[in-house]
Amino acid sequence: MSTDRFRIEHRYLELPSNFYSRVQPTPLKGARMVCFNHDLAKDMGIHSDNPDDWTAIGAGTELLEGMDPVAMKYTGHQFGMYNPDLGDGRGLLLWETIGPDQRRWDWHLKGAGMTPYSRFGDGRAVLRSTIREYLCSEAMAALGIPTTRALFMVSAKDPVQREGVETAATLVRVAQSHIRFGHFEYAAYHDDEAGLKALIDHTIELHFPELLAQPEQDRYRLWLEEVVSRTARLIAQWQAVGFCHGVMNSDNMSIIGDTFDYGPYAFLDDFDAGHICNHTDQGGRYAYNRQPQIGFINCQYLARALAPVMNEDDVRRALRQYELTYNDWFPRLLRAKLGLANEQHDDVELIMATFNLLHEGKIDFTLFFRGLSTLSSHGEAPVRDLFVDRRLADAWLAQYRTRLAKETRSDEEREAAMCAANPKYVLRNYLAQQVIQEAQNGDYEPMHRLLEVLKRPFEEQxxxxxxxxxxxxxxxxxxxSCSS
Structure with a gap:
C-alpha cells in the first residue's frame, strides 16, 4: 500500500482534550477483507494493489505510521431526552487525510472495541449491521444524497452477543467530518464558552471556509443558517426518495449535512406515510412523515446549545432557514420526479394528491415513480398494475395528464429527465437481508453483486x-432494530 498521494493531519486533536480520549483498537481474530471500495479509494488518493494489505487496519492489529486513534466525546438528545453519557463507544477516529483534489477525509474505524464512552457495551459491531451500513451509504452516494462513505470492511471470527451470538466485523467509515450536533451540545452543557467557541471556529475553518471572509459578528449566524439549510435540504432528499432513517437522534445529525449512522433504516415499499422502520420506536417519533419535523427539532437542539455564544435574534433568524429551505427543496424535487419543468401555482396540490394516492392504495413508492417516468414509451400499465383498484390510478392519471398538457418539453426529454430523478434500484431491506444471510454463511459474492447494481440506480440494467x-x-x- 502507498500513502504518498495524500497528506495526513490530526486537526481534531487541536480541540481541547476533553473532546476526545486516546484509545487503541482492540484486535479481532481471524479477520478477512470483505469489501474494498476501489473507486472511493482512488478519489481519496489511496493506491493499493492488494486490498488485503488493509485487513490488519480493519482488524485493529496494526496502525499505519501517523495514525493516532481517538474516541470522540459528544452528547445529544435520544428520542427527545438529553443523554450526557454519549460518545464514540465503539468507534475510533484514526486520522484525517487530504486527497489529491484537496478534499478532507476523516477515517473512522467502527467496531474497534471498548472506549471510555462504551457505557455497558462491548465496543463491537456485528456483521449484519456492518453490511447494512456499507450497502446503504454507497447506495445513498449513488443516488446523489450527501452521506458518509464506506472505504472497506472486514469480518472476523470473534463471537459477539446481541439477541443471539453473532460474529464481529468492522467498517472504515469516511466523511469530510464526523462532527455531530451532539458535539456542540456537549460543549455547551459540559464545557465553557471558550470550548464551545473553539469547536465552532474549528468547524468553520475546516468545513465552511468561505465564511472566514465574513465579518466576525456575522460569521456564526451565517454558519448556523448554512447548517440549518443543509439539514433541511438533506431531509427533503430523504423524503423524495422514500428513505426512513429510523434513529434521528441529535447525536446522529452531521454538522455538514451528511446522512449519518445507518441503523434501522428503510426505503419504503408499499407506501405508508406513517411507516416506522425501527421496531424500538414504538411511539413513532421517527416515522417517515415526521422526519421533516424532527429535523427542525434537532436544529433547535443545536441552536439551544449555541445560545451562550450567539445573539438570540441571530439564532431565531437562522432557524427560519429550515422551513424556507425545506419548502423550496421538497416541491422542487417532487416536480422533478413528476416531470414538471414549468412550475404552476397548483403543483403542490398535485404533489399532495400523489402522496394521498400512494398512501390510500399502499403503492410501491419506487416502482410508481419509475413507472411514471416511462409513461410515454411504456404506457400506463407499469403504473396501473400496481393498483388493486385501477379506478384510483385512472382518476389520478387523468389529473396528471391534464397537468402535463401545460408542459413544453417533448415526451422524450421529459422521460430522460424523470428517469434521472426516479431511481429504478434502491436498497430494499429484503435485498440487504438476503445478502446478510449469504454472508453469514461465508459467501460475500451476493453482496458484491448488489453493490454493483446500486452503483447505477437510475440506469435500466x-x-x-x-x-x-x-x-x-x-x-x-x-x-x-438498533442492535448492532
Missing amino acids: PENEAYAALPPDWGKHLNI
Whole structure:
C-alpha cells in the first residue's frame, strides 16, 4: 500500500482534550477483507494493489505510521431526552487525510472495541449491521444524497452477543467530518464558552471556509443558517426518495449535512406515510412523515446549545432557514420526479394528491415513480398494475395528464429527465437481508453483486431486473432494530 498521494493531519486533536480520549483498537481474530471500495479509494488518493494489505487496519492489529486513534466525546438528545453519557463507544477516529483534489477525509474505524464512552457495551459491531451500513451509504452516494462513505470492511471470527451470538466485523467509515450536533451540545452543557467557541471556529475553518471572509459578528449566524439549510435540504432528499432513517437522534445529525449512522433504516415499499422502520420506536417519533419535523427539532437542539455564544435574534433568524429551505427543496424535487419543468401555482396540490394516492392504495413508492417516468414509451400499465383498484390510478392519471398538457418539453426529454430523478434500484431491506444471510454463511459474492447494481440506480440494467421487482410478502416492512 502507498500513502504518498495524500497528506495526513490530526486537526481534531487541536480541540481541547476533553473532546476526545486516546484509545487503541482492540484486535479481532481471524479477520478477512470483505469489501474494498476501489473507486472511493482512488478519489481519496489511496493506491493499493492488494486490498488485503488493509485487513490488519480493519482488524485493529496494526496502525499505519501517523495514525493516532481517538474516541470522540459528544452528547445529544435520544428520542427527545438529553443523554450526557454519549460518545464514540465503539468507534475510533484514526486520522484525517487530504486527497489529491484537496478534499478532507476523516477515517473512522467502527467496531474497534471498548472506549471510555462504551457505557455497558462491548465496543463491537456485528456483521449484519456492518453490511447494512456499507450497502446503504454507497447506495445513498449513488443516488446523489450527501452521506458518509464506506472505504472497506472486514469480518472476523470473534463471537459477539446481541439477541443471539453473532460474529464481529468492522467498517472504515469516511466523511469530510464526523462532527455531530451532539458535539456542540456537549460543549455547551459540559464545557465553557471558550470550548464551545473553539469547536465552532474549528468547524468553520475546516468545513465552511468561505465564511472566514465574513465579518466576525456575522460569521456564526451565517454558519448556523448554512447548517440549518443543509439539514433541511438533506431531509427533503430523504423524503423524495422514500428513505426512513429510523434513529434521528441529535447525536446522529452531521454538522455538514451528511446522512449519518445507518441503523434501522428503510426505503419504503408499499407506501405508508406513517411507516416506522425501527421496531424500538414504538411511539413513532421517527416515522417517515415526521422526519421533516424532527429535523427542525434537532436544529433547535443545536441552536439551544449555541445560545451562550450567539445573539438570540441571530439564532431565531437562522432557524427560519429550515422551513424556507425545506419548502423550496421538497416541491422542487417532487416536480422533478413528476416531470414538471414549468412550475404552476397548483403543483403542490398535485404533489399532495400523489402522496394521498400512494398512501390510500399502499403503492410501491419506487416502482410508481419509475413507472411514471416511462409513461410515454411504456404506457400506463407499469403504473396501473400496481393498483388493486385501477379506478384510483385512472382518476389520478387523468389529473396528471391534464397537468402535463401545460408542459413544453417533448415526451422524450421529459422521460430522460424523470428517469434521472426516479431511481429504478434502491436498497430494499429484503435485498440487504438476503445478502446478510449469504454472508453469514461465508459467501460475500451476493453482496458484491448488489453493490454493483446500486452503483447505477437510475440506469435500466436489464440483466438485473430481479433487483427492481416488487418485494416478496415476507420482505415488506421488515422490523429492524438498533442492535448492532
